[in-house]
Amino acid sequence: MDALEQVMRERVVKGLCLSIITLGIQSQAYAIPALPADANMDRLPEQVELMRRGYYIETWGSLKRLNAPDQxxxxxxxxxxxxxxxxxxxxxxxxxxxxxxxxxxxxxxxxxxxxxxxxxxxxxxxxxxxxxxxxxxxxxxxxxxxxxxxxxxxxxxxxxxxxxxxxxxxxxxxxxxxxxxxxxxxxxxxxxxxxxxxxxxxxxxxxxxxxxxxxxxxxxxxxxxxxxxxxxxxxxxxxxxxxxxxQPALEKWAAANHGDELSRLKGRQRLMAGARLATKAFGAYKxxxxxxxxxxxxxxxxxxxxxxxxxxxxxxxxxxxxxxxxxxxxxxxxxxxxxxxxxxxxxxxxxxxxxxxxxxxxxxxxxxxxxxxxxxxx
Structure with a gap:
């Protein structure tokens, strides 16, 4: 538990930014407003572009709303x-x-x-x-x-x-x-x-x-x-x-996940094979x-x-x-x-x-x- 908690704490705390950030990109400097506390500071070039659209990347890599991060x-x-x-x-x-x-x-x-x-x-x-x-x-x-x-x-x-x-x-x-x-x-x-x-x-x-x-x-x-x-x-x-x-939902699942396998079968063989696959995946098919x-x-x-x-x-x-x-x-x-x-x-x-x-x-x-x-x- 201690190792997991330490890793997670470091990832959540990482990248705190409480003031204006000056970022150099291709010898040009851009001043951007303070990012939220959970922003990923390893991805600043992306943050600049995203902030113009009202978003930012948080520590874990997910996109969040800049003006309503807790929504x-x-x-x-x-x-x-x-x-x-x-x-x-x-x-x-x-x-x-x-x-x-x-x-x-x-x-x-x-x-x-x-x-x-x-x-x-x-x-x-x-x-x-x-x-x-x-x-x-x-x-x-x-x-x-x-x-x-x-x-x-x-x-x-x-x-x-x-x-x-x-x-x-x-x-x-x-x-x-x-x-x-x-x-x-x-x-x-x-x-x-x-x-x-x-x-x-x-x-x-x-x-x-x-x-x-x-x-x-x-x-x-x-x-x-x-x-x-x-x-x-x-x-x-x-x-x-x-x-x-x-049954229609399971047939759709079988076609999406086992279409090639089932396409080689016909009639009752195909139905039975689909039933076996569904039973293995879901425990029952009715x-x-x-x-x-x-x-x-x-x-x-x-x-x-x-x-x-x-x-x-x-x-x-x-x-x-x-x-x-x-x-x-x-x-x-x-x-x-x-x-x-x-x-x-x-x-x-x-x-x-x-x-x-x-x-x-x-x-x-x-x-x-x-x-x-x-x-x-x-």
Whole structure:
């Protein structure tokens, strides 16, 4: 923890500038106003150009608004960073920190339990896709915290990096010092076989010891049980059911991610191969629908308190009235996610906006300013 905290503190403090800066570029001097305290002072030539447009680069490399550096998200629309910031290993310390400092409304991370009971942030049940581990592609349940931390992160393209990996509470301890009062950490709970309700309660107790009320929320694609469990321990947290993708959404995912492989098959062989791929990726490929008024009321009743529903963008496009029905049933927020690419997600949101059927927010893979600009909400 000490090493992580020291690195993060140095990066946050680095580059303080409290007075006018004189910058020499090609033998010419330019006087620019004082940059905000979190500006990246190693990128001054870029800062000059960006400041003319009302932006600057903060310490972690994200673009922020010069006149409103603490403004969160878009105008009237909540955006969360998907598995942390897209420039870093997903769910890794750099991704989570940068998602916070770049001023998303929140950061979404995936929580899993190791074999020794410690919690880490990782989407998959194994290490291979997101991490480089000396033992290769191994199950997280076979690791303890020490053997987890010898791994290094991969970037979003799968290439090995030198990024160190830490436990969930090591990361959250540092994140707690960086968060804006209105930001949220959205913990997506991954319910591995054998995970007990008491373990979720222990995780929540640790989170509540670090963060004030309202700063931690929970979500799950594994049905109601983990969310009902969390509600036993935390009456105030935002708790959201992630509605699993429909068959059309999964087919779109399969075409985008496994198109070449599936194109060689026909008929039933192709359908079965797609089903196997979906099962491996999502644990199931048939999920209950929660879109009717009765189902939404049941969702609100069975979880209680501040309840949300997160849906795949393809599914909301096919049922744009869902958001209004959810609100009527007492659901606090409807947010979208995507199985494919960020550009398709934004395109879908723009279509919903044109129809007057925008959700309350989205979990995205682009920066806040880029996302807001694309949606016309900057």
């Amino acid at each position: 969160l998200g878009c105008k009237g629309f909540e955006i969360q960073a998907h598995r942390g910031h897209a420039q870093y290993t997903e769910n890794g310390p750099g991704a989570v920190m940068t998602g916070i400092t770049s001023r998303f409304n929140g950061v979404e991370v995936d929580a899993r339990q190791l074999g020794d009971g410690n919690w880490v942030f990782n989407h998959d049940a194994t290490t291979g896709r997101t991490l480089v581990h000396p033992s290769g592609d191994v199950s997280l349940r076979s690791l303890d915290l020490n053997s987890w931390m010898i791994a290094k992160g991969r970037n979003r393209l799968g290439a090995a990096t030198n990024e160190d990996i830490y436990g969930a509470f090591d990361i959250l301890t540092v994140v707690n010092e960086l968060t804006h009062p209105a930001q949220i950490i959205n913990i997506e709970l991954k319910s591995d076989p054998g995970l007990q309700c008491g373990s979720l309660g222990s995780f929540d107790a640790g989170a509540k010891a670090l963060f004030s009320k309202g700063k931690i929320g929970y979500s799950s694609m594994d049905g109601l049980p983990p969310l009902q469990c969390i509600r036993q321990f935390n009456k105030d947290a935002y708790v959201a059911l992630i509605q699993g993708p429909s 999920y209950p629908r929660w879109g009717t008024a009765a189902a939404l009321t049941e969702l609100k009743t069975k979880i209680g308190g501040d309840v949300g529903l997160h849906v795949e963008i393809t599914d909301l496009l096919s049922d744009p009235g869902l958001t209004a029905r959810a609100h009527k049933a007492g659901i606090s927020k409807v947010m979208t996610y995507t199985l494919t690419d960020n550009e398709s997600h934004i395109k879908g949101l723009k279509q919903l906006k044109a129809r007057g059927a925008m959700p309350d927010g989205a979990i995205v893979d682009s920066t806040p300013i880029k996302t807001c600009k694309m949606l016309g909400l900057e």
